Amino acid sequence: MDQGNAPPIILLFLSRGWIARKSGIAADPSGKDKKMKIDKIDHSRKISRIRAIIQVGFTLFCLQAGYRFYHFYLWTQDRSEIFSSRPPSVEAFLPISALLALKRLVLTGLWDRVHPAGLTILLAALVIAWLLRKGFCGWICPVGAVSNLLEKLGKSISIRLPKPIEYPLLGLKYLLLAFFVYIIFLKMDLPSIDAFIHSPYNMVADAKMLEFFLQPSSLTLGVIGFLFLISIAVRNFWCRYLCPYGALLGLLAIFSPLQVRRKASRCIDCRKCDKICPAFLKISNASTLRHPECIGCMECIEVCPQKDCLTLETGSWRKLPIHAVPLAVVGLFALFYLAAVLTGNWDTSIPPEMLKRLYQSGSTFAHP
Ligand code: SF4
Numbered sequence: 001m002d003q004g005n006a007p008p009i010i011l012l013f014l015s016r017g018w019i020a021r022k023s024g025i026a027a028d029p030s031g032k033d034k035k036m037k038i039d040k041i042d043h044s045r046k047i048s049r050i051r052a053i054i055q056v057g058f059t060l061f062c063l064q065a066g067y068r069f070y071h072f073y074l075w076t077q078d079r080s081e082i083f084s085s086r087p088p089s090v091e092a093f094l095p096i097s098a099l100l101a102l103k104r105l106v107l108t109g110l111w112d113r114v115h116p117a118g119l120t121i122l123l124a125a126l127v128i129a130w131l132l133r134k135g136f137c138g139w140i141c142p143v144g145a146v147s148n149l150l151e152k153l154g155k156s157i158s159i160r161l162p163k164p165i166e167y168p169l170l171g172l173k174y175l176l177l178a179f180f181v182y183i184i185f186l187k188m189d190l191p192s193i194d195a196f197i198h199s200p201y202n203m204v205a206d207a208k209m210l211e212f213f214l215q216p217s218s219l220t221l222g223v224i225g226f227l228f229l230i231s232i233a234v235r236n237f238w239c240r241y242l243c244p245y246g247a248l249l250g251l252l253a254i255f256s257p258l259q260v261r262r263k264a265s266r267c268i269d270c271r272k273c274d275k276i277c278p279a280f281l282k283i284s285n286a287s288t289l290r291h292p293e294c295i296g297c298m299e300c301i302e303v304c305p306q307k308d309c310l311t312l313e314t315g316s317w318r319k320l321p322i323h324a325v326p327l328a329v330v331g332l333f334a335l336f337y338l339a340a341v342l343t344g345n346w347d348t349s350i351p352p353e354m355l356k357r358l359y360q361s362g363s364t365f366a367h368p
């Protein structure tokens with residue numbers, strides 16, 4: 001080989017991918033020297049808009065539930081004479097109580113009557129994760145929605161943590177999950193779970209949570225402020241590194257039949273999919289994506305410029321339209337809600353007057 005020609009040849013070889021990305025003329029991944037026609041795809045970003053609308057809808061629903069619960073709380077404290085009913089959906093924010101109720105349901109077949117809506121929401125999230133990847137995180141969870149909003153605010157300053165920091169941080173939420181699983185599923189037997197579920201401490205847990213946010217300590221304010229700021233600079237900080245609920249759903253999602261498939265022969269290596277993925281997944285060199293971090297947002301498929309390069313498929317390799325995901329996620333969630341309401345498993349069996357008495361002596365209840 002003529003050594004004098006080597007650098008230009010190497011440069012030409014290295015630049016093929018770059019030229020493909022910039023000019024839209026792709027090298028054939030099979031290695032044969034021919035050009036691949038690049039499809040023109042309409043990038044109206046419909047799926048991301050649908051996702052934003054659904055996320056805003058659920059977030060507004062949670063805010064109104066919080067507002068109604070605040071008025072119910074004021075009534076229980078004799079600070080308001082107007083009775084406002086307690087919205088059961090606030091129990092979505094009591095995931096530990098819901099996990100205990102789930103273990104009791106598995107062991108006894110009995111539905112929790114103290115926080116039944118919390119158990120319904122946990123079960124809905126688990127089934128959605130199993131069938132539709134972490135669809136609950138990607139489409140429903142209001143914390144995920146706020147995280148998305150902050151990510152958009154910080155788009156111009158967004159940074160990726162260096163790998164030596166990122167890898168240990170990635171394990172943090174699984175460690176938190178392991179701790180809860182150890183305590184609830186290994187350490188606590190049925191009598192102690194029963195004692196916890198029917199304890200006054202558990203009955204007033206929603207009010208305690210509200211008081212925690214109504215009178216935050218300086219440490220709480222500091223932690224919340226830190227999480228807000230860091231979520232602007234580091235994409236999805238809470239969901240990606242800290243949320244044990246998301247970790248549980250992600251582990252279940254590994255068994256989901258739904259997956260993103262990449263046809264290498266259609267790929268032009270533009271890496272638009274990698275750039276848009278909120279979970280930082282390397283889609284451009286995967287063939288099938290079964291990653292526990294995938295939230296099923298479908299943005300990679302939408303952004304891909306090549307027709308039939310990235311597709312949504314089920315285990316039997318049957319292609320699905322990407323809009324089936326939001327429809328199925330919201331539909332399943334609504335189905336769980338309706339089933340719980342119709343079977344009387346949505347509202348707590350504790351009468352408001354009893355809750356009022358319990359809330360008023362809430363500060364005296366210790367952890368059982
Ligand atoms: S799979 Fe990713 S890298 Fe390949 S063409 Fe589609 S967006 Fe580009």
Ligand code: SF4
Pocket residue numbers: 260276277278279280281283289293294295296297298299300301
């Ligand atoms: S892999 Fe695709 S569907 Fe999954 S989180 Fe990333 S962009 Fe969303």
